Amino acid sequence: MTGLDDAQWALAALLHETLPALLPPARLAAILDADTDEDPASWRCLTETGVLDLAVPVAGGGAGEGVLTLAVAAEEAGYAAVPGGFLGHVLATLTVDPGGRRATVALGQVLPDARRLTGTVPFVPGGHAAELVVVATAAGLSVVDLRAGGALVEGAGGVDPTRRLGTLVLDGAAHEPLPGGPARVGWLVDAARVLLAADAHGGARRCLDLAVAHARDREQFGRPIAGFQAVRHQLADLATAIAPGRGLYRLAAGHLDSGADRAHTAAALAKAHLSEVFLTAARDCVRLHGALGYTWDGPVNPWVGRALFDHALHGTPATLRRIVADGLGWG
Amino acid sequence: MDDEALRARVRAFLAAHWSAEDRHDPVAVRRFRALATEHGYLFGWVPRELGGSGTPGQPLAARVIAEEFAAVRAPGEPDGMSVAMLVPTLLEWGSDEQRRRFVPPTLTGELTWCQGYSEPTAGSDLGSLRTTAHADGAGWEITGTKIWTSGATEASHMFLLARTEPDTTDRSGLSYFLLTMAQPGVLVRPLRQLTGQAGFAEVTLAGARTTELVGERGRGWEVSRSTLRHERSMVGGPARHERLFAALLRLASTPRPDGTTALADPLVRDELVGLHALVEQQRLAGRLRDSGDSGNLLPLTAKLAGTVIAERVSALALRLLDTDVLHGPDRTRWLHQWLGSLGIAIAAGTSNVQRDIIAARGLGLPS
Incomplete structure (x- = not known):
């Protein structure tokens, strides 16, 4: 249930090898202050390696993979701090074949009227570059063509400059309902939670690696600070919090792929825990870098924003733990 | 299949x-x-x-x-010290004869073992221990003091480290022995733990005899490493956490005198779900290890992660007991767990020793 097949292993290894090299500290720092979170080099890599089409059905030229494979990619995207609309696009591909177009999801609000789509939906990732958006209505999921009029994504900003959020404004937009009914809305939100949990685990791993590398390089009192027991113990505690985390999102992803009832609780548990560990890791990583860590265009900042994003989008840990308690019958 | x-x-x-x-x-x-x-x-x-x-x-x-x-x-x-720790060590290092003599009766529970490692002056710095073993032609004569030895009063045998190379003061001069407890040179004095129970003991070895050297003379440290490895995975065992968590959940679900349960308190539920995530991830970490998906860091963190769980359980249990801590029906079991979580933080390598090991071997930090 938590194990990967050979292709998934290979995907993780490939992305681990390529993505961080495409996103060196200077490039990430530049994105923090740029007008857009678009990064052509890493997007091209995701396109060429087939990551963006992983969940597209085989008939549509994709790989027909599920949430687990996407989550494996999301962990590596989190490790590398991949900017832009990866999350929204791959979530959309779980429900619709975008036919080569850029897509995203707008799940921040369920639209009450499924016939005439009107109103605003907050927290749309990668919306400014998208041509298609999957929205949630009382009747289920629907897909809206952003080029057809009656719908646009406004603004792009928020707590994570590497993944900016826009607001979808609908004014009687034409839409095409997708199969699955209202249950499919909940399923897609759960999938979003799993991908955020995987991103958080990858981000936390990167914070640990950054802090370890800094401790080895940085010399004070005539020797690397990695030699000081206080630093070593902080790093060991952080490693202990992070090392076992992968199983939580893998289990939830497997449940979503098999349609198991437990998926809802497992997804909430994974995101609650792993996003909280990521916040801790980001803060510890800042502390261990000293003033360099507290610098805007320093090496840690991209993951601070990402940790806050993973923490808050689609349910904070406190909200998600209530879902888990209810799901386990403790309510 | x-x-x-x-x-x-x-x-x-x-x-x-x-x-x-x-x-x-x-x-x-x-x-x-x-x-x-x-x-x-x-x-x-x-x-x-x-x-x-x-x-x-x-x-x-x-x-x-x-x-x-x-x-x-x-x-x-059985997850006790005998089967989980000594048997793997004998399979790795014992002679054919030692395996034949000691493994089968240990599996059936006929032989039970205690661990003679810690001494009054050698705890975290185990390699500095001072108990000596002297070869005299007929076997080995062992002299020294072992302390905080769990299960020493019940055990039929002890596996221990002793110094065989007199000119050394560090781990390089140690050898690994097996010893019968029922003999004149072995004196066991029970020690009470914080719980008030005699869970461990001081064992005085005054010319205790044995012929059972495991592995080569002077290589005891290496032999003992495999035992400690098994001890750490035992202490960090997920089944233990799951039992503990289930008991905590029962405590939280037990109606109080006013008819309410602690489980109805949103803050208690929040902490319980947080703990559930830790227990669940340790269970799944076992599967990650089995599928080779963990590298060398994950196994090294298991003991410290288990200690974190035990300590968080104890803190919540104390809160749930409320004034029952002073004098109440559930007092003993949870007071023992609250105190016992300190024992877990100390036994089999203290948490600070675990952090040292994780930093050096798991993260590769230069000293």
């Missing part, structure tokens, strides 16, 4: 041969274990001629078996 087929076979075996009512009957438990071993469900990692089932299967299969056994409360492999 795939997981589900194995699961079905194990279930059928359990349905035919095990009844949960027998779990407190030592004779029935022993008979069941022997039968389960014969069927290849227990001790697959121990060769058949040494009393195991000699079916070294995949770890995943062992996990499926363990889960099914646990589901009907059937006794699995």
